[in-house]
Amino acid sequence: MNKELSCVLVTGGAGYIGSHTIIELFNAGVQTVISVDNYSNSTEETYARIEAVCGKNPVHYEADISHPGHLKTICKAHPEIQGIIHFAALKAVGESVEKPLEYYRNNLDGLLHVLECVAEFQIKSFIFSSSCTVYGQTSVFPVNENTPLSEPESPYGYTKLAGERIIRDFAVIHPEIHCVLLRYFNPVGAHPSGLIGEIQLQKPNNLVPIITMSAAGILPAFSVHGNDYPTRDGTCIRDYVHVCDIADAHVKALRFSQSEVQTVNPEIFNLGSGEGVSVLEAIKAFERVNQLVLNYAIGPRRAGDISAIYSDSSKAEKQLQWKPAYTLDDMMASAWKWQQNLGK
Numbered sequence: 595m596n597k598e599l600s601c602v603l604v605t606g607g608a609g610y611i612g613s614h615t616i617i618e619l620f621n622a623g624v625q626t627v628i629s630v631d632n633y634s635n636s637t638e639e640t641y642a643r644i645e646a647v648c649g650k651n652p653v654h655y656e657a658d659i660s661h662p663g664h665l666k667t668i669c670k671a672h673p674e675i676q677g678i679i680h681f682a683a684l685k686a687v688g689e690s691v692e693k694p695l696e697y698y699r700n701n702l703d704g705l706l707h708v709l710e711c712v713a714e715f716q717i718k719s720f721i722f723s724s725s726c727t728v729y730g731q732t733s734v735f736p737v738n739e740n741t742p743l744s745e746p747e748s749p750y751g752y753t754k755l756a757g758e759r760i761i762r763d764f765a766v767i768h769p770e771i772h773c774v775l776l777r778y779f780n781p782v783g784a785h786p787s788g789l790i791g792e793i794q795l796q797k798p799n800n801l802v803p804i805i806t807m808s809a810a811g812i813l814p815a816f817s818v819h820g821n822d823y824p825t826r827d828g829t830c831i832r833d834y835v836h837v838c839d840i841a842d843a844h845v846k847a848l849r850f851s852q853s854e855v856q857t858v859n860p861e862i863f864n865l866g867s868g869e870g871v872s873v874l875e876a877i878k879a880f881e882r883v884n885q886l887v888l889n890y891a892i893g894p895r896r897a898g899d900i901s902a903i904y905s906d907s908s909k910a911e912k913q914l915q916w917k918p919a920y921t922l923d924d925m926m927a928s929a930w931k932w933q934q935n936l937g938k
């Protein structure tokens with residue numbers, strides 16, 4: 595980490611990817627991390643867990659960034675902030691279809707308020723959580739950052755696409771602020787300590803938490819959403835990437851954006867393992883690594899699912915020196931360890 599990078603603000607710092615990123619920031623030598631979270635899908639207790647892992651606790655504020663003044667007050671109190679990593683957003687695809695206005699208001703108002711602060715307080719780096727959802731279904735694999743984007747299937751997807759567009763327009767008038775868009779594929783797993791992971795305050799929608807909660811007996815048998823896709827075993831293919839690798843990429847993106855190496859604004863990076871894994875392959879990996887037999891059945895397709903997507907992450911490797919360190923087995927083992935610790 596650059597010696598001079600000493601203070602970073604993270605929105606959504608108590609959340610799944612935010613909490614892992616705070617640990618990576620501390621491990622990289624950042625002295626002060628400020629977390630802003632409204633705990634709508636996380637808990638304040640996460641900070642004690644962060645401290646148990648790395649011995650440091652972020653300065654933390656309970657605040658809602660979709661409220662105009664909240665973040666401004668915090669930024670005013672911390673003129674030392676050099677970069678903002680913006681995670682805070684709603685992310686349940688199905689819920690976004692039910693509550694589109696809530697998603698647009700929360701995710702877009704939140705982003706606008708963060709950008710206003712970045713501009714007003716002349717914060718040099720801005721890192722945005724985007725998603726591979728912006729690519730939609732493409733016919734050429736793997737997808738790289740130049741793959742054309744398509745119309746999102748859900749309001750959630752639209753907030754990511756619109757968010758990217760807002761940041762592009764912002765960067766035109768603020769060339770002094772370096773913006774980076776990180777397009778996550780499927781972040782899964784948990785910190786190897788088993789102390790940090792995704793807290794499910796709502797009904798889980800994503801495959802790996804559904805697997806672990808079903809294995810723990812919290813959920814009943816689960817369904818594989820369709821086995822008639824044009825893939826090698828008929829189930830959908832995704833690119834699963836360990837959440838600690840995703841966290842590490844944020845530290846590298848921050849370092850990149852603080853340097854003069856960044857010449858394109860905003861710069862975009864795919865963050866995936868580069869490997870396509872089917873739903874059945876993910877299930878088998880979980881069963882093998884954890885020596886468990888899962889209770890599942892093949893069900894109908896889920897509306898809005900694309901059949902396959904996986905990443906070409908060579909740009910992040912070249913420009914950020916980022917390469918995933920964890921395997922699919924690591925993802926499945928750590929996800930189960932976290933689930934088991936949650937039950938204690």
Ligand code: UD1
Pocket residue numbers: 685686687688725726727751780799800801802804816817818819820829830831832873896898899900
């Ligand atoms: C979903 C979102 C994506 C979002 C990401 C992170 C959709 C269409 N996409 O990705 O925009 O960025 O979550 O929140 O929802 N599966 C089952 N059974 C289950 C659950 C999932 O078979 O009970 C399958 C799905 O059909 C899919 C795969 O597992 O093929 C992965 O699903 P999921 O973990 O929900 O992620 P995505 O759909 O890829």
